[in-house]
Amino acid sequence: MSDTRGYHHGDLRRTLLTAAVQAIEESGPAALSLRDLARRAGVSHAAPAHHFGDRAGLFTAIAVQGFDTLADALTRAGDELLDLGVAYVKFAVGHRAHFEVMFHPDLYRTDDAELRAARERSGAVLRAGLAHRSGRPTPAADGPQEDVLAAWSIVHGFATLWLAGALPAGLGEDPGDAARSVIRHLFIPAPGTD
Amino acid sequence: MSDTRGYHHGDLRRTLLTAAVQAIEESGPAALSLRDLARRAGVSHAAPAHHFGDRAGLFTAIAVQGFDTLADALTRAGDELLDLGVAYVKFAVGHRAHFEVMFHPDLYRTDDAELRAARERSGAVLRAGLAHRSGRPTPAADGPQEDVLAAWSIVHGFATLWLAGALPAGLGEDPGDAARSVIRHLFIPAPGTD
DNA sequence: CACCGTATCTTGTCAATGACAAGATAAGCT
């Protein structure tokens, strides 16, 4: 059924999505061309438009897929706070195309219904996991979950810097291990601060 | 001298750079068009090519300017560790066009000599400032300055999330204040961990 | 089985873009 025979491709949408992700991993979102995408899939230059409408529509679909995958990955990461952070970084590096698109709202349609749902889903998993923080029932009294934002910031920052190639060598090959040893510096202390 | 008269513009390069930064702030780097840029500056469509070669050349120039400005800002931020982080976030939000370009190496030429110099300069300021950390003479024995990377990660992550509009409302209008109250969660504890 | 509506994909076209080539104009130097 998922063959490439004749007029009807059978599974074009999925094929285009995976081809797009691969292309983005190779040369970034900016360099992605709808026509090149069509060529890779062996279809005409206007075929993608039918499934995604336009460029923004394609990126929207990728972002949705990304938020869904992230939610799954975080769910599988377990309850341990540090593991959650490591899973976040692993997802970013392992799915860099999705990750880059997800956090570049100028590429897609942020008001898309499916997208909002997927984003909220992964956000909920993240918040739930971080709120589960063992020694601290209610995160903080003052700000809007400042410690959650701090945790999100450090893992997101590490992932972004890693992907940008801005981190120094000597961290090793495995982003998970590297992330663990770095973000540990936020998670280890569990003080009753104020 | 810096007028727009006749055949020779007089200060085209600078004019194009500021126009480009403004355009990027409005609609992101991806949407930047060299021809639109030329129109904004009131010159022919091929004029930018003379100064920057091509699109990548323009982004390279912007990145250089960005790393230089960042180095200056961090230098002015003083010795206090928290202030340094806040200055980093303030720069990112106050110069979002530069910041976005700087950390998207696929946009420009990473092997450009001027760029490498500017990047190294700002990197040195950052490392020096973070190494100055009062209570801790030598950061850590084990990893490659893991605590420095943790600090960089959290401020970079916060800035990126802020710019992406991913942070929840309720943090207020001022990114500096918000950053201070969030990244504080990393900087406050000064334990003798291991 | 015949028919028809619809989803899927193609061909054709247009304005805009990035890149390049070649020429025109100005500025500086001797």
Added chain:
DNA sequence: AGCTTATCTTGTCATTGACAAGATACGGTG
């Protein structure tokens, strides 16, 4: 005054995103 060089313009080409209109296959209904 004359030469050299930097700066900017005009002209052109292949590529791209978007749209319109048509061709093909699929699924259901009679």
